[in-house]
Structure formats: structure tokens, C-alpha cells
Amino acid sequence: MSLPRQNLPARAGAFVGRERDVAEVRRLLGGTRLVTLTGTGGVGKTRLAVRIAADLPSLRLPDGVCAVDLAGADSPERVLTAVAAALPWADAARTAAADPAAVCDLLRDRGVLLLLDTCERTVAAVAGLCRRLLAECPGVRVLATSREPLRIPGETIWRVRPLPVPAPAAGGCLPAPEGAGPTAEEALRCDAVRLFVDRARAVRSGFTITDGNAGAVAEICRTLNGLPLAVELAAARVRVLSVEQILHRLDSPSRLLVARDRDLPERHRTLDAAVEWSYAALPADERLLLRRLSLFAGWPLDLAERVCAYDGLAEAEILDLHAALLDKSLIEFEREVDGLARYRLPDAVRHYAAERLRESGEDAALHDHFLRRCAAWFEADARRVAGPLPWTERLRLLRVADRAASTIDATLTWAARHGRTSDALRLCVAMGGYWSIRSRWAQGCAVLRRLLADADGLTGTPGALHARALALYAELAPDVDGTAPAERAARQALDLARAHPADQAEARALLALARVAVHTGDTANGRRHAAAAAELSRTGGERATEAAARYVLGLLARRQGDDAAARNAFHGARAVAEAHGDAWTAARCRTDLGLLDAGSGALESARAHLTAAAAVFTVTESGADRARCAVGLGRVAIAAGNSDDARHHLEAGLRLGAASGRRTAVACALEAVAELALAEERADRAAVLAGAAATLRAELGHDERHARRLRERATRLLGTARADAAWRRGRVLPLADAVEEALAFPPPGPSPDVLTPREREISGLVGAGLSNREIGARLGISQATAARHIANIFGKLDISARTQLAEWAARLESARRGTGRDRAIPPVHPGPARENAEDCGVPLAPRRGTH
Incomplete structure (x- = not known):
């Protein structure tokens, strides 16, 4: 028996992948008579259709497959002519005078698969023909390819997606290790x-x-x-x-x-030609919307309605135009977020539409319109956030900002390049809270730095707005550009705010100066500025600024070692924040209360505060704040003698800190890992990491005292020469190398249980400074026997020098005296460290309060 005929086009190259598409569409064709493959240009609809149609036996069609290329059919008449010409049963007369009835006559008694390729140029004509074929020709099945559906009864739509690609390598600020890409x-x-x-x-x-x-x-x-x-x-x-x-x-x-x-x-x-094919067929209003949508990396429908509806497009029109572009595969559904469908343009379409936007000359007007609209929206949202607002609504506004963030970043860059300084600064000031919560200091600093350097653009900027922008930069800059530029900006902000009193600008400038003082150690002036900011904001009804000022007062008090004042300030800030629904600020207060508890030895209370705060920061995706909690929990684990938990939390804190771009968060994590190294009797490693942390702090103008104290502790264990060499190596380590070294946790030190009672006794004598001869005399054994015991101890503890054994024995004895039993790592007495308050949580000055 001969195979059914077919006129499928030959294709160069092997057909790759799409096994599921082929199997599922063939299955659909077994139960439905019209399947339309839709998708953007270049996605492979034609090749897929040919592959599906090539397996004739599975389709059981006695008259085979008839493929019709409709790419050149730009009218209903040409559609009919192309179909009739492709049918092997049509004579010349019927082909020349093709009409729907004639085509149906030719196919009425046939069992054939009609492959209609590239239907989008004349989709209405193809739809009309298919409607008649389905009604009058029971043996005909249709497989169509089109960038938009035919929209007739009985049609099944199969969207053709791009091919799967490998997942990206791990992101963030950490370097990808060599060989991290796929094999x-x-x-x-x-x-x-x-x-x-x-x-x-x-x-x-x-x-x-x-x-x-x-x-x-x-x-x-x-x-x-x-x-x-x-x-x-x-x-x-x-x-x-x-x-x-x-x-x-x-x-x-x-x-x-x-x-x-x-x-x-x-x-x-x-x-471009693949997209031009679709673009040329669009009506003018759909072209206009497509050009304007090229502004967005992704969007929900409500954002498109708010931004694209102006000068030629009414807001009421956007829904239908958007749906039409979606049907024509020029817009893709991306995902659903918070109950809102989110869309994107395929990259090729976005590139092409952006080029058409520039050619039309309306790109400047669109950016300008978007900039002004966004400034107004986010100013309104910032006013709402400054007052009482439920936490659920605050989270919703955060997600609204997330959806627009990438487009706002691009628009701010455009504004800085084109001198739209005042509106751009309005938007920056309104976005300040979002940048802080989402740990986007680097992005905020970069755009503010550029805008604030534009002297011409600042000429027409209101003084109060200029002051608020400088204060915002000063708040963000200590962790990005360092304390010196941050302090200059804060002082400029204060001068401007006092010359142009409005909009709580003075309170924000004072708060910025207080924040800088947290890092520089000017605690007396810092507390004065923070107290003034708290009072100004309280009398002005700015409770959000008041909560922030009280929080900074707590940081400064803790830095001075005044635990009681710090605790009162954090409780006060938390109460103000919670009264207004601000769970993020409240969680920051709980973080520092937890760090205070850890320093005073109240480990369970510390763990509860830090765990609760971390849960909030996970919801808000606040990477740097989560890093502080993780490092705090790591310190709690060190204090409790739990090496495994300490490693787990400190690794998380270091990775989160590095990914946030906040270098002080990295420095804090490096210092905490150095503390763990000291507890695990790895003083060389501790000195290296402390040196790396000191370099980070020095580059930013921050206090290095805690890193230097860690160096002193390492020196007592290693001696000056070894400690200095390790410290110097850490001081010159590039940031990426320092992070990588810190993450390379060595195996935990051995438990004393690996030694026999006699070996533990000899270890103690070595720790006391006795020689082999003296040990033998003390224990009644020969010098050679003592040497063999020490060699066995070296092997079990994986060490190679008596000084290392003496150090291990001393730490073990210290732990035994402190707890009455052996520990995997010795316990840390409450509050041994004196660190930068905002990042690490333990004061630099002697304590004056108690828990």
C-alpha cells in the first residue's frame, strides 16, 4: 500500500527538541479538527508544524497532507488562490477562479490534513475559510501557524515557546568559582x-x-x-x-x-525582519502602544494603562489594544505576581520597538511623561507610608515599586543624562525608603551622585528638595562611597534645610548626620543630632522619621557602651514603628535588641529576637538586614559553643552581605567568622580575616577597632611574627578573595574525646611548658615513650608543632574551667567584642548598663 501523498517543504538541518510539543499536538489533532500554533516570529512554528505533519501514519488520513504557504497571500482572494493551487485535485480552471465554495467542493470528500502556514497577514480571510471547511468538509483537519489565533469556534490554540536554556550561574556579588559554568x-x-x-x-x-x-x-x-x-x-x-x-x-x-x-x-x-513582518501589519494605535511598551522590561496591565495612556491613546483603549498585541504574540505573559498578570516583550520585539520609538521622536516625551508620573505616584505613596498604614498595605506598595524598579532605574539614568534633575530628585527622594528596605544602596548612590553633581540642573531645584536629596545620599553613602562624602553631603543638607525650611528637610539632614556618626565614632555629636531629629519629627507629626531617629539614638548609645540607654531607645523606636504598622523598622529594633541580649549572655532571648526579625526581612527581601540577623545568630551559636550552627549562620550572613553590595555587612561577617576561627583554635585564619575586614572598614572611613582587637587575640595565641604575617596577608586580599577564603570553612577541630586519658594528660603538660624529659619524669615513663605519645597526639589532632598543641590544650583547659566539661568550641563570655554598632551589634566603649 502506498503512503498518502504530501507536499511538505524540505528543511535544512536536523529538527531539535520539542518532543512534548510534537506528541501533544499530534494527540490534539486526533480529537479536534483545528489546531493553531501561535508564537512570536522566529520561535519555530513552521518547522514544528512540518515535523508534526510528517508522521502521516499516526494521523490516519487517506489523502495525506497538503501544505499551503500563505506568506505572500495579502488579500482574501490570494488566500483562496494559494489554497486551491496547493491541492493536488484542483484543475487549472478551478484554481484560477477560486472561491470558498470551490475550495470546499474540492475537499468535501477528502481525508486530508491542511497545513496553513503563516496565516497572520490575512487572519480574517483564513478564519472565514476554516469556518466553512469545518462545517462542510468532515474529513478535513487543519493545522495552522500564525502569530495570532484565528478566533473561531472549534479552534485549539497551542502556544509555541522558545527552547529551554541552561539556568544561569549563581548570581549576587560573589565571584563565580572557576568551572562554575555548565559542563x-x-x-x-x-x-x-x-x-x-x-x-x-x-x-x-x-x-x-x-x-x-x-x-x-x-x-x-x-x-x-x-x-x-x-x-x-x-x-x-x-x-x-x-x-x-x-x-x-x-x-x-x-x-x-x-x-x-x-x-x-x-x-x-x-x-528585525522577523519582527517587521508583524509590525507592518499592525494598525496605528497598536503600533503606538507597542512602541511605548518598549520602555518596560516587564509590566502589569495597570502600569501600562497609567503610563501609556496619553497623547493619542486613552486609558480606556489600553486593555483591548494590549489584548490584541498579546494575541499577535508581540507581548508575552510572563508570570502572575500577587494576583496580577505580568507581561513582557520578547527581546527581539523590544529592541525593534525601541528603535521605532527613537525614530518617531517620541522617546524623550515618553521618558519625561513616565518620570513625572512616577514622581507623583511615589511621592503619594511615600506620604502614605510616613503615616499609619497597615503592614499588608506597606508590603503591597513595596511590590508595586518592585514591578516598576527596572524601568525607573532606566528612566533615572535617562533623566541624569538629559538634565531632568528636579523631577529625577523628586523620584529619588520618594524611592529612598524602597532603596533602604530592598538593600539597594549602590543603585541609589550612583544616580544621586550623578544628579547632585549637575550644577546646571540644580539651578532650578527647590532648596528643600535639594536638601532632602543630599540627606538621602548621606544616609546611603557610608556603605558605598564612605563616610567622608556622606558627612559632606549631610552638612550641606543641613545648611540648605535651615535656609529653606519645608517638608521635614532639617530633621532628615540631622538624622543623616547622626547616621554618619554611627560609623565615624563621633557619638556625642551623633546623639545630639539624633535627639534633635527625633524632636523635630515628633512635633511635625513625621512619626516614621521619629522612629528612625530613635533607632539611631540606640545605635549611638550602644556604640558608647550605654546598654540601658540603647535598650530604651530601641524599645521606643519599636513602639512608634509598630503603632504605625511599620514591621520593617520594628524588626530592625528587634535585631539590635537581640544583639544586646547576645552581648549580655541572654542567648535564648537573643535568638528569639533575631529569628523573629529575620522572618520579617525574608518577607521584605532585605538582604543586608537578613545578613545582620544571620551574623547575630552566628555569634549566639559561638557563645553557646555550637560550631555547626555558627558556621551555618555565618556562611548565610556572609553570602547575604556580599549579595547586598553593602561592604560593611561583609566586614562584619568577616569579623564574626574570625571570632569563630579563634574559638576553633585557628588563629592564623582569624588574623587573615580580621585584616581583610580592617581594610574594608578603612576604605569606607569606618572604625577598625574590633578587627584590631581580633588581631591582638590572635597575636596572644600565635606570637607577634605569625600574627603580623597573617594580618598583612588579609589587609591586601581583594574583597572577592577574602569572601572566598572566609567561606572555605576548614573541618571542625577534633573533640578531646579522640585522645586517650593519658594523651589528654600529656597534652596538658605540654600546654604547661614541660619538655619530653620533664613529662617522662613527672609521669614515670621514658622520654621516648613521652615522644611517642606526643607523635600520636599530633596525628589525631592533625597538627605538627608543640606550640599548636600547647595552644589547643590551653583553650581546652579554659573551656573546662568555664563550663565544667569539654566542649567542641569553648564558650564565649558575654560581650567580648567591641564592634561597629549598626552592623555588628556590640559596643566599642565599656558597658554602663545591664540587661
Whole structure:
């Protein structure tokens, strides 16, 4: 028996991946008569349709498959002519005079799969024809490809997605360790990589993916979002470029991703051509909305309605226009967040639409409109947050800011470049709370630094606004640019605020000066500034600023060692914050109350405060605040003698601190890991990490005293020469290397239980300074026997010198005296450290209060 006929087009290159799509669509065609494959241009709809249709036996169609290319059909008449011409049973007369009835007559008694490819140019005409075919030709099934659905009864829509790509390497500020990218075997599990390799081999037969280039290939596929057309065009460049060179040139995709194959349809020779095909068919209002949506990396519908509705587009129109672009695969549904659908433009579409936006000359007007609207929105939100507001509503406003954050960042950059200083500063001041909660100090400092340096732009800026912006920079800068520029900005802010009294600018400037004092150690002036800020904000009804000022008063009191005053200030700030629904500020107060408890030995209370605060910071995604809690819990574990818990918490704190970009958080974590190293009798490691922390603090103009105290403790154990050498090595370690070294926790030290009673006795005598001869005399054994015991002890403890054994024995004896039993790590007496208050939580001055 002969196979059913088919006229499917031949395709160069192997078909890669999409096994699920092929199987599911074939299954659908077994139970429904019209399936439309939809998706953005270049996603591979045609190739998938051909692959599905090629397996004729599974479809059981006696008359086979008839493929119709509708790319050139730009009218209803040409659609009918193209369909009739493709049917093998049509004579010339019927083909020339094609009409819906004639086409239905040709197919009425046939069992055939009609593959209608590229329907989007004349979707209404194709829809009309399919409606008649489904009604009049019971043996006909239709598989259509289109960038938008046909929207007729009986249609099943199958959205074709880009190919899967490898997951990105771990992000954050920590460097990816060597070899952290995927291996060749791992990368080849993803269809996008397999497609790249197949097409690369077609143009360079010797091309091979290796462990060395797999990371670059994976990154190319990720950058191109797994879009098959883009991946194929990039792979074709392997003829003349390495994969690393291709990756570096992907910032100009319109120039790089161009095909030289003359057999390809014009619309598939470049990414821009693939999008132009869809863009050209849009009505004017849909084009306008698409251009304006290129401003966003992603958006919910309400944001599009608020921003894009002006000058030619009414807000009431946005919903239907948005839906039309979604149907035409020019907008993609991304995910649902907090009950709101979030959308994005495929990268190729966004790039193309942004180019059209610039060509139209409306990009400046759009950025300007967005900047002014955002400034007004976030100022209104900031006013709400400053007063009583339920915590659930505060969280909702945080997520609103999240949804707009990337677009706001781009708009602020544009504003700084184009001199829109006043509106940009309005938006920055309104975003200050968001930047603090989300640990975005670096981003905030970068844009404020640039805006505040624009003398011309500041000329027309109101003095109070200028003062608030300077104060905000001063609050953010100590952890980014250091205390010196922060203090200069705070003093400028205070002068301006007093010259232009308005909007609590003076209270914010005083608070900024107090925050700087936390880092510099000018506690007397700092407490004076914080108290003045608290009083001004209280009388002015700015309870959020009052809570912040009381909190800073607590930090300064703790830095002076006045625990009682610190505790009172934190309780007062927490009460004000909780009365207004501000769980974030309340959690910051609980963090410091927990650190006070840890310093006074109330470990259970400390653990409860820190755990509760960390739960809030997890919800608010406050990385630096979570880091403080983790480091605090690590110190509690050190004090309790629990090495495993200490390592767990300190590793988390170090990673969170590094990812937040807050260098003082990293310094604090390094100091805490150094404390653990001392407790575990690894004084060399402690000195190195303390040196690295001291360098970080020195670069920012912060107090180094705690790091230096750790060095003194290491010196007592190692001697001056060894401690100084380790300290110097730490002082010159690059930040990334210091973090990596701190995270490389050595195995925990051995328990005393690994030694026999006689070996523990001999260890104690070594610790007391006795020689082998003296030990033998004391115990009634020979000098050689004493030496053999000591050699066995060295092996069990993994040490190689008597000084190390003496150090271990001394620490063990100290622990035994303190607790009455052996411990894995000796307990830490309450409050041994004197650290920077805001970051590490223990005062630098002698304590004057008690718990």
C-alpha cells in the first residue's frame, strides 16, 4: 500500500527538541479538527508544524497532507488562490477562479490534513475559510501557524515557546568559582544548546562543544532567550567567530544576527525582519502602544494603562489594544505576581520597538511623561507610608515599586543624562525608603551622585528638595562611597534645610548626620543630632522619621557602651514603628535588641529576637538586614559553643552581605567568622580575616577597632611574627578573595574525646611548658615513650608543632574551667567584642548598663 501523498517543504538541518510539543499536538489533532500554533516570529512554528505533519501514519488520513504557504497571500482572494493551487485535485480552471465554495467542493470528500502556514497577514480571510471547511468538509483537519489565533469556534490554540536554556550561574556579588559554568554534558541537556551546536557544525564541521566553551554557548542561548531563529543566526557566525566573540558582540544583535542563506524567506534573514513582518501589519494605535511598551522590561496591565495612556491613546483603549498585541504574540505573559498578570516583550520585539520609538521622536516625551508620573505616584505613596498604614498595605506598595524598579532605574539614568534633575530628585527622594528596605544602596548612590553633581540642573531645584536629596545620599553613602562624602553631603543638607525650611528637610539632614556618626565614632555629636531629629519629627507629626531617629539614638548609645540607654531607645523606636504598622523598622529594633541580649549572655532571648526579625526581612527581601540577623545568630551559636550552627549562620550572613553590595555587612561577617576561627583554635585564619575586614572598614572611613582587637587575640595565641604575617596577608586580599577564603570553612577541630586519658594528660603538660624529659619524669615513663605519645597526639589532632598543641590544650583547659566539661568550641563570655554598632551589634566603649 502506498503512503498518502504530501507536499511538505524540505528543511535544512536536523529538527531539535520539542518532543512534548510534537506528541501533544499530534494527540490534539486526533480529537479536534483545528489546531493553531501561535508564537512570536522566529520561535519555530513552521518547522514544528512540518515535523508534526510528517508522521502521516499516526494521523490516519487517506489523502495525506497538503501544505499551503500563505506568506505572500495579502488579500482574501490570494488566500483562496494559494489554497486551491496547493491541492493536488484542483484543475487549472478551478484554481484560477477560486472561491470558498470551490475550495470546499474540492475537499468535501477528502481525508486530508491542511497545513496553513503563516496565516497572520490575512487572519480574517483564513478564519472565514476554516469556518466553512469545518462545517462542510468532515474529513478535513487543519493545522495552522500564525502569530495570532484565528478566533473561531472549534479552534485549539497551542502556544509555541522558545527552547529551554541552561539556568544561569549563581548570581549576587560573589565571584563565580572557576568551572562554575555548565559542563558540555550539562549544557547539551538543553534544546537551545543542542540547536546551536547542530547549526554551528553545519557551517564549521569541526565545531565541538567542550567544557571550556560550554559556558559561553549557554550564555549565548540565555541572552537570546532560546529563540530558535536567533540561536540559528548566532550559530551561523561560528564560521568566522569563536563562541566567546559571538557572545561579546550580542550587544548589537541587529548587526550580528543576519543570515546569508538566500533560500531563507526574507522575514527569517534577520531578527528585525522577523519582527517587521508583524509590525507592518499592525494598525496605528497598536503600533503606538507597542512602541511605548518598549520602555518596560516587564509590566502589569495597570502600569501600562497609567503610563501609556496619553497623547493619542486613552486609558480606556489600553486593555483591548494590549489584548490584541498579546494575541499577535508581540507581548508575552510572563508570570502572575500577587494576583496580577505580568507581561513582557520578547527581546527581539523590544529592541525593534525601541528603535521605532527613537525614530518617531517620541522617546524623550515618553521618558519625561513616565518620570513625572512616577514622581507623583511615589511621592503619594511615600506620604502614605510616613503615616499609619497597615503592614499588608506597606508590603503591597513595596511590590508595586518592585514591578516598576527596572524601568525607573532606566528612566533615572535617562533623566541624569538629559538634565531632568528636579523631577529625577523628586523620584529619588520618594524611592529612598524602597532603596533602604530592598538593600539597594549602590543603585541609589550612583544616580544621586550623578544628579547632585549637575550644577546646571540644580539651578532650578527647590532648596528643600535639594536638601532632602543630599540627606538621602548621606544616609546611603557610608556603605558605598564612605563616610567622608556622606558627612559632606549631610552638612550641606543641613545648611540648605535651615535656609529653606519645608517638608521635614532639617530633621532628615540631622538624622543623616547622626547616621554618619554611627560609623565615624563621633557619638556625642551623633546623639545630639539624633535627639534633635527625633524632636523635630515628633512635633511635625513625621512619626516614621521619629522612629528612625530613635533607632539611631540606640545605635549611638550602644556604640558608647550605654546598654540601658540603647535598650530604651530601641524599645521606643519599636513602639512608634509598630503603632504605625511599620514591621520593617520594628524588626530592625528587634535585631539590635537581640544583639544586646547576645552581648549580655541572654542567648535564648537573643535568638528569639533575631529569628523573629529575620522572618520579617525574608518577607521584605532585605538582604543586608537578613545578613545582620544571620551574623547575630552566628555569634549566639559561638557563645553557646555550637560550631555547626555558627558556621551555618555565618556562611548565610556572609553570602547575604556580599549579595547586598553593602561592604560593611561583609566586614562584619568577616569579623564574626574570625571570632569563630579563634574559638576553633585557628588563629592564623582569624588574623587573615580580621585584616581583610580592617581594610574594608578603612576604605569606607569606618572604625577598625574590633578587627584590631581580633588581631591582638590572635597575636596572644600565635606570637607577634605569625600574627603580623597573617594580618598583612588579609589587609591586601581583594574583597572577592577574602569572601572566598572566609567561606572555605576548614573541618571542625577534633573533640578531646579522640585522645586517650593519658594523651589528654600529656597534652596538658605540654600546654604547661614541660619538655619530653620533664613529662617522662613527672609521669614515670621514658622520654621516648613521652615522644611517642606526643607523635600520636599530633596525628589525631592533625597538627605538627608543640606550640599548636600547647595552644589547643590551653583553650581546652579554659573551656573546662568555664563550663565544667569539654566542649567542641569553648564558650564565649558575654560581650567580648567591641564592634561597629549598626552592623555588628556590640559596643566599642565599656558597658554602663545591664540587661
